[in-house]
């Protein structure tokens with residue numbers, strides 16, 4: 001256990017003791033606190049792996065998008081988890097399940113809705129990859145199976161991934177992540193409800209998939225937490241109209257993830273833009289991009305650009321990609337080096353080791369009514385010793401603002417009002433300032 005973990009546990013303990021003494025405010029909406037941890041932990045991101053994983057995720061989001069996003073009301077396949085390999089840079093969420101609480105980490109996914117976790121002793125051997133802990137229903141007093149009549153079961157049955165079992169007393173599911181007849185990427189089990197604990201708050205009856213067998217597809221955590229816009233996601237089940245994260249630049253630290261009344265932004269620096277109704281993802285209209293003194297085209301409706309916490313790199317579709325890349329190359333004063341792993345604007349790191357706007361042009365994303373003037377570290381990264389690359393890659397389909405580009409911003413998703421807001425922040429200290437739960 002690291003000193004940091006001890007601090008978090010101590011802080012939770014202090015909050016637990018203090019909370020009952022404080023007067024309850026019947027007017028205030030509930031707010032919940034969670035944390036996100038980058039998968040790579042204390043080691044640096046492996047950009048070869050990150051490029052591979054990010055591209056897979058792009059393909060996965062795009063295949064879903066092309067079949068469902070324009071008509072999401074008919075068949076909301078966003079309910080279903082996306083394939084996610086163990087990644088150079090995805091984020092896990094930390095939370096507990098059961099009474100008494102059992103601590104787990106599972107992939108935080110803004111691109112899907114269903115929550116599921118490795119479940120029961122059998123999963124220790126029947127769930128691949130092994131190693132991460134399973135939640136044990138037999139050790140919890142608040143576990144219950146969901147009957148076939150439950151709404152979660154009906155929603156998944158309409159997507160043909162769940163069916164009734166045990167004469168209606170159980171609802172079983174199986175979801176295959178693989179394309180075609182790939183039989184090696186799936187998760188299966190039965191639906192259940194359980195008390196989830198986020199920070200100091202216990203939330204009863206959260207509906208989730210209790211996975212009894214799985215293979216590949218979601219990395220090394222204990223499952224997946226869907227943070228999408230649909231009714232099965234954790235956001236919806238908390239009755240939270242908003243959620244917000246602040247991704248730290250130091251990947252070994254926890255990034256705050258706040259729901260409901262704790263997730264709001266005020267002040268002069270807040271920028272807001274509408275979420276596109278044409279897609280189930282958190283996508284917005286990117287009107288144009290400023291690269292130094294050049295202005296290049298963005299990516300508008302219907303697809304727009306997707307803000308995605310599960311993708312590490314950033315992708316632009318054509319012609320936005322090529323025009324921005326040309327502007328970037330022509331205004332960078334460093335020596336260009338060979339392309340690597342899909343990075344097509346790579347340079348020798350400056351001799352003084354510092355990357356500033358003297359060496360690379362500024363980059364500003366212009367959304368509808370909102371400008372994001374990016375820090376250099378959000379779009380130029382050291383992919384190998386002495387080699388720095390522009391983090392944007394070419395997309396044959398969807399455009400994605402990945403998680404490195406979102407570092408050190410508070411990113412607020414207002415699901416009810418369909419607005420995405422952001423504000424520059426120091427995410428390391430933001431967490432420290434918020435160590436006690438505001439009322």
Ligand SMILES: *[C@@H]1O[C@H](CO)[C@@H](O)[C@H](O)[C@H]1NC(C)=O
Pocket residue numbers: 046047048049
């Ligand atoms: C980075 O990931 C690639 C692909 O998985 C692997 O081949 C390579 O050895 C890794 N590099 C390091 C330094 O771990």
Ligand SMILES: *[C@@H]1O[C@H](CO)[C@@H](O)[C@H](O)[C@H]1NC(C)=O
Pocket residue numbers: 071074075158159160
């Ligand atoms: C929705 O899914 C069902 C079952 O898989 C399928 O029969 C139906 O054609 C789909 N509808 C649309 C509009 O894609």
Ligand SMILES: *[C@@H]1O[C@H](CO)[C@@H](O)[C@H](O)[C@H]1NC(C)=O
Pocket residue numbers: 120121122136138139
């Ligand atoms: C629950 O199941 C696990 C795995 O089968 C077993 O090791 C454990 O002892 C059980 N716990 C209880 C409280 O029954």
Ligand SMILES: *[C@@H]1O[C@H](CO)[C@@H](O)[C@H](O)[C@H]1NC(C)=O
Pocket residue numbers: 030203204237238239
């Ligand atoms: C959300 O709202 C539903 C219906 O009003 C209620 O049953 C449930 O307890 C609420 N959940 C939370 C976490 O407040």
Ligand SMILES: CC(=O)N[C@H]1CO[C@H](CO)[C@@H](O)[C@@H]1O
Pocket residue numbers: 070071
């Ligand atoms: C945006 C889009 O393609 N919407 C389509 C959704 O489906 C209806 C009928 O199924 C079409 O009429 C729309 O054009």
